[in-house]
Amino acid sequence: MVFSGGPAPSLPPTYWAQIEETAARIPDFVLMEDEYGRSLTPTQYRDECARVAAGLLAAGVEPGAVVSWMLPTSIDTLVVMGALSRLGVVQNPIITM
16 A cells, blocks of 8 residues: 555554554543543543453453454444454454445
8 A cells, every 4th residue: 555645654553552552642632422421531442442351351252253243333332342452353343234
């Protein structure tokens, strides 16, 4: 892939690495909020993803597994996506329209 204006920027190798880097760089920035008044900073997002990842691991989801999921667009969906990335699984989101 070629980017106009020079070489591609250096990005973290995984979505989880990007979460970690963002939490380290801007820990208190409001990263996301929803219509219910919930919001998460990068640090809160990282911690919530890690908590959900631990629960998924305890439930038997192992690194390398293929996980299909279907959720509405929400903060919870982003947490599941981050948690699965933390575990290193192959994600198969099912998007209905």
